[in-house]
Amino acid sequence: CCVMIEIPLFVILCINTECCVPDVCRYPLGMSGGQIRDEDISASSQWSESTAARHGRLDCEEGDGAWCPETTVEPDNLKEFIQIDLNLLHFITLVGTQGRHAGGMGNEFAQMYMIKYSRDGSRWISWRNRQGKQVIEGNRNTYDTVLRDLDPPIIARFVRFMPVTDHSMNVCMRVELYGCKWLDGLVSYNAPAGEQMKLPAFPVFFNDSVYDGAITHMMTEGLGQLSDGVMGLDDFTQSHVYQAWPGYDYVGWNNESFPSGFVEIMFEFDRPRNFTTMKVHCNNMFSQHIKIFRQVVCYFRSDSDWESTLLSFSPVVDENDPSARFITVELTNRMANAIKCQFYFKDAWMLFSEITFQSDRAMYNTTLVPPTIGSPTNTPPDDPTHKIDDSNTRILIGCLVAIIFILLAIIIIILWRQVWQKLMEKASRRMLDDELTASLSIQTEVFGYNHSQSRVTNEQESNAAYERIFPLGPDYQEPSRLINKLPEFAQSSEEPNGAPHYAEADIVNLQGVTGSNTYAIPAVTLDLLSGKDVAVEEFPRKLLTFKEKLGEGQFGEVHLCEAEGMQEFLHEEYLFDIPEDQPVLVAVKMLRSDANGNARNDFLKEIKIMSRLKDPNIIRLLAVCIYSNPLCMITEYMENGDLNQFLSRHEPEGQLALLSNTATVSFSNLCYMATQIASGMKYLSSLNFVHRDLATRNCLVGKNYTIKIADFGMSRNLYSGDYYRIQGRAVLPIRWMSWESILLGKFTTASDVWAFGVTLWEILNFCKEQPYSQLTDEQVIENTGEFFRDQKRQIYLPQPVLCSDSLYKIMLSCWRRNAKERPSFQEIHRRLSDLES
């Protein structure tokens, strides 16, 4: 197919495991990527050959750009659909739709649609959400992809998208399915219908509310809550998660209705399988006469006969701990295509929320298992009464693959958790350390941040769901040991003599007054700088006239001011580009008068460092006001504002710009600007300065496309969307950050190189689009995880239209996983200069 970028690759936790954890199992199934073949895509009708079903692929523009049915879609006659045959059962958690864009020619899209699915190709089931609603909101324009979670997820081989309208209209669709293979192989379960419990306060309904088969007194030929990946809460009366009735998350039965003393459930599978275990998630609120089952007896059917040898298992009944839990039943490698289990009551009620089967470990081929992981000590405790912890978060279902894959997932989670914790800690430390504050003397209190001291460690909570699924081995408490086992980590954590890498601790904390990451510099450089005089002069404060606020940090601000008589304070080297006797535009960074001693010291250090930065492409420190409060630092400002706004106001040269009469910037001038940024960065990196926030918003444009790199901090309202707020506190420009900065908190010249690549990309897009604009912040971070894992699932920024192949190559080299393989700024500068000439 056409487009190579698979947009929503949300998968973060599983490496090659096929899980049915709804939050993990979100792989595109191959409409846009082409893995689904044309002949497996069909439709009720087509308007023409060029709008046949095979053109209904998300993000593809072939043919006339989408699937379109032959006639208009009528509100009262839903018969049109596009159908996808996945050939195997899949667990589908997410769907995506798009209209017909066709390079601007199309204007058809589906505002609403329904999903129908089938496991066998004959019995079709309409998907409905947990509230029973069938119609899904679709697109609002022809080009945006709209993703919708399927909750409950579906297990199907065939899926149909049926456009729905409220008036007669033309509709075209492009679609994608997201999920993973359904390795359980469970095709249906038959069970007695769930019953109602009459508590004094309110009735509790244990019916299987998402069962997709027939329901009378028996449920037949369907799948439902027992296979939807959602585990019930410890307290079944608390089912507020889905705004549903009490007991929603369980299917339950009362012993009075079963004189035989057991509930029989039959499970049908897609083919004969070699079963290892069955896991049953049971409630155990014994105070309400609910207990796990006393005994289970299972029969196996191979071919068409039930075998005479049965299997019996009695779990340890637990009357101390009322929490819900998984009971693991060993199925001793029996071959079967159906299993019938009789669950015996221990008490008046038995409640199940999930039953999973593990089979055919041998069919997974071991090349999927990375050779580095395999410590036998990691085997999760398979204790049948393994305790599941309690909290009200939604629970996900366990992995479907054999234990080895579960292990793999655990390790990835641990890694992710470790790395995330590190990031959080860094972020919170940075916030706490960041005591530089500033304000204008004439300003009133402007700092709205509530610098509360609550630590950012809630990630325990957010990971609770995973802890439930994957029993924690001893390694979980000490993830650092694990991380060292991965050679890639071991290697990346020590960098011998290469590009300088400074652990956070080595970096003198020189956060700018704006609360951002102004140049972070290694302690050693600072030592070199100290002892010399500050070569800037004191400027009379009264000659500054406030014009506009440029930036605001947690504790400080940057203002745009006009300075009168600045000429007298400048060294000759500046004078040529400043008109005489005219006010000069300057940026003024300020420190709040009541800032504490540390903050004042840091501010003075920053002045010292800034005063040493002398490069045509770096903003210069012009003067200071340090004799009285508030302390100020006066730096250059450039008349055309920042590069982001500058380019947003301009268009590429061409017909379009001529017609719309907008100002243009030529390609060679774009290159010229990029080269200057590279040159400025080359200078910074030669001093071992790490900028940490290189982006077009931090570059200033002067006359004739001259560029100077600055740093205005992270809280300019205009760009607040560029920064990711961790727990509402730390802010990070994640879309510009290298994977190691996000995951490991490592900021180096190489991570500046990464940011340069993104900056270059912005420039060539005329800053019309935010990097990864189609991804949410969380997805950007997930994509970072893919960069780390490097399994070709990471998404790169696409090649901008204006961008030549050689330029794009430079960008891609900036985003290499291995920091040492990224080019130096010297090299980038050389390559850009070559391109220019």
Ligand SMILES: *[C@@H]1O[C@H](CO)[C@@H](O)[C@H](O)[C@H]1NC(C)=O
């Ligand atoms: C389950 O019970 C609830 C509450 O009475 C009811 O609203 C719902 O329709 C039932 N669902 C099924 C599938 O029977």
Ligand SMILES: *[C@@H]1O[C@H](CO)[C@@H](O)[C@H](O)[C@H]1NC(C)=O
């Ligand atoms: C089932 O799998 C186990 C372990 O892989 C193997 O030893 C056994 O022979 C298999 N059973 C059958 C009937 O194939």
Ligand SMILES: *[C@@H]1O[C@H](CO)[C@@H](O)[C@H](O)[C@H]1NC(C)=O
């Ligand atoms: C159901 O369970 C309760 C509590 O264990 C018991 O008292 C009652 O006799 C049982 N009823 C039947 C029909 O077995």
Ligand SMILES: *[C@@H]1O[C@H](CO)[C@@H](O)[C@H](O)[C@H]1NC(C)=O
């Ligand atoms: C493992 O799977 C890959 C891809 O499905 C296949 O090409 C390869 O032959 C398999 N190897 C074994 C040993 O089964």
